[in-house]
Amino acid sequence: MNITDxxxxxxxxxxxDDEKFTxxxxxLAMEQVGYQVVETSNGEEALAAYTQVQPDIVLLDALMPAMDGFTCSRVLQTLPGGDRTPILMITALEDQESVDRAFAAGATDYITKPIHWAVLRQRVYRLLQVSRATEKLRQQTERARVSEERLRLALDAAHMGTWxxxxxNNKISYSATAATNMGVAEAAVDTYESFLESVHPEDRQVLEQIINTAIAQQTDYNVEFRVVWADGSIHWIAARGQVYYDETDTAIRMTGINMDITDRKHAEAELQRQTLRSQLFADITLKIRRSLHIEEILQTTVTEVQRLLQCDRVVLFQLSSDGSGKVVKEEVVPGCTAIIGRNLHDPCFEKQYLDKYIHGHISCVADIYNSEVQQCYIDFLQQFQVVANLVVPIFIKEKLWGLLIAHQCDHPRQWSSFEVExxxxxxxxxxxxxxxxxxLADETRQRQELTRANAELQQFASVASHDLQEPLRKIQAFGNRLKTMYGDLLNDQGRDYLDRMQNAAQRMQALIDDLLTLSRIATRAQPFVPVNLTQIAQEVLSDLEILIQQTNGRVMLCELPTIDADALQMRQLLQNLIGNALKxxxxxxxxxxKxxxxxxADWQSTEGEESLDAKCEIIIEDNGIGFDEKYLDRIFNVFQRLHSRSEYEGTGMGLAICRKIAERxxxxxxxxxxPMQGAKFIVTLPIKHNRGD
Known part of the structure; x- marks a missing residue:
């Protein structure tokens, strides 16, 4: 989906961002929607790149070595145009202090990791829209200001637009331009009283005070005020004047210029509204994001929107697939009917209209009684005293969740474009x-399920290590006594039965030991420390010395790296893999x-130092019987064997333990x-970990 203009x-x-993969x-996320991209890996490079290319938006990682994102953001504000360039802070930090710090450093918005890419693209798109709109208004304001200054100079030099x-004699005469500005006939002669009548009622008293002060105190007359033309339109006038006195200091004349500054005032007002909207939007957004609890988010929303719009009621309506739904949150003024918690079904809310909301339709009705609203919808809204409403759809991951609705209950209301936007x-x-x-809720639930699973696994380990092994030890002990004390009394079939029983008990003991090993990989894991894998492999080979001699085997060990790991589990991993290669x-x-x-390829960073995402491969290669790769997924599962116990002993859990250790x-x-061409087992492990993982 391309969302560029x-x-x-x-x-x-x-x-x-200092992470290459990020x-x-x-x-990729930006180029997929048609944006151009420039990359830097640290704050210093970012400042240099910003000065050179002047980007439209900056995606800034909060935590980087040397100069972090907060410092970089503050410095960016001091560069030419930096205070107008939106900065989207990307951070894994969600605490209030970090959020406040990001906005204090000049960030326009922030997004947390892990990144939801659709959310990121929409966030960037909205920030670019606001930035371009604000820049356009700023340019318009600047052009209006320059134009006004030129006009002032022209009027001063040519005495145009004069009065x-x-x-x-209480007579005011205007030049053609001045008369046009005031909305009176060209070259008209007016009186002070009729002049005041043309002034907007809200400005009249203040203007009289300024005029009286200029005359009484012999000061310059410089004022901006509104006038109402005959057609009812309102215009802004900037007037400058000077009072002249006779020899007795009696004011006899006042002359000056005027100009129409309506366009400038409108541009200033629009820019002010845009600034106010951005500030209010940022304030409400911050309040919403201070909590990740759904109930608190929804209540904050309706409270802040009602306070901002000063409307009678704001509700959040959660929709069902059939168009019915429930009012989950409400903020309502006294005197209006409360509808919180009510299940509502609008008979006019047909599938066709629901589809409009699904496609982003916004409903804006100033007066339900004087619009093209169906009568059944009017009847439905009358239950709640609604006269005007504004309805905006809410989406979660492009799926319609519900509606944000503002109601005016006591009179019609013309919703402004500012309020709709x-x-x-x-x-x-x-x-x-x-x-x-x-x-967050899904993650919390998964974490609870994982905690429960670990507890059950630990409980199983406890049962296996005590309750299961105790009867097994008795079987082994009494079996040995039978063989020692009564073996000679048994016939060949009896001795065979006894041998089978003892072999089964030994296999059961090995199986329980392997199950305990598998369960304790996570529950009794040790903190990660630097582990020399060459030394671990040498110790494993020493333990396997008898097996190597029995098979006349030969093991070639090359230099292995030192990694952050659990030393005991690395020993178990190598022992299982080398033991299998010999067996x-x-x-x-x-x-x-071997x-x-x-x-x-990316083992080392560009500075020659190992990075946190660097990895290595440990390879155990043999010339044994091998296997068909169609069984590749099967061999790493618990209790999976490709050969019978009569051919090769074992419980079928060794490779499952290896996979568990590697994943941990x-x-x-x-x-x-x-088959019959050997096997190569490849273990991929990170070089570095945060210590204590």
Missing amino acids: PEQAPPLVLIV RLQLR DWDLL LLRQLSDQIGIALAQAQL FHQPEQPPIV IYSQAL HGGSITAMSK
């Missing part, structure tokens, strides 16, 4: 906040095992093999 040049986005994701007030933008923010709250050898062929490592370290394990 085809009539304008594609916006230029400056991405600032920068790549951000670039002359004869104080003794403000509610539309707020509905976007509500949808984003609801999506984030939903993600599954071809008949009459001694096993040959153990080596290789760095991935943020890595993975896979294999490459062909």
